Amino acid sequence: MGSNTELFHRTWYPIALADSVAPNSIVGANFLTGRVVVWRKEDGEIYVLSAYCRHMGADLSLAEPMDGKLRCPFHHWSYDEAGQCADIPCANSVPGSANLFQYPAEENHGLIWGFSGESPEFPVTTFADEESTEVISEARYMGHIKCPVWILKLNTLDIQHTRALHNQDIIQYPNIEINDNGVMDFDYVVRDKKAGLINATGNYFGPNCIALSLMMESGALSFVVSAGTPTPEGGHDLFVSLGIPLTVNGKTMTRDEASAHLSSLWDLYLRLFDEDLENINSMRFKLDRLISEDKYMKRVYDYAKAFPIGNPGSAFIS
């Protein structure tokens, strides 16, 4: 699998921090092989559209929201939320081809997501417990990572490095299963020198996104979403969202208690991330070097390799 094939996975990609797009505003973002705009309407709904105006290609991140439409600054063509051109001030009719590409979009865990396909084939990241309780969370952009996104995702089930680099004991080796909808489930148990016993259950929502639910020895349930979007020059932009549900097994903690747990969770996450980063950014991965102890990573590799590909908006976004 070359470093560019991940550009085309049909999956949910994080595009921006949700906080960075205020109501009634438009933000541009590089996406896959081109560029999109994230448009939040007055009612808070999010739309992700190809960025280049269908007239002469102006970048619509410069557009203004106007009467519920997105108005190109150049010649004032206006687009609706589906990307269809609704008005051309200096013409009597609108050409049928005057539409932007609309990506399926979601706002979730403090992130704006776009699906690289005509319609979503599986849900954006979810946790079983999050519907029934408030979650204190924080999302961050973690920077540009030099390796392909699916290689970073191998890291979670890289048991050798869990022990050697992170100095954690493996209490239960991973169980891994692929669901009908293409989401891959896993669980494992480790003991961290500082955080104690960690019971992890997780899902790969595509080769670029992991959702981990960690039951910590402290009693706090912790949500970790780690997702990346490939960049054309190689590597990927990494976004992470951490969260603490307030109510677990009928017990509710205060928001202050949850904030303290969230702060500890960031400490743990950043320690592991820092230990990984130099290795991740400088490695040259070759599949045939893996050994039998790397079999969990090989499952992730096989999952990524078999994952459907697609980049349906490519002609619109570049």
Ligand code: FES
């Ligand atoms: S380039 Fe957008 S209206 Fe002309």
Ligand SMILES: [Fe+2]
């Ligand atoms: Fe790691």
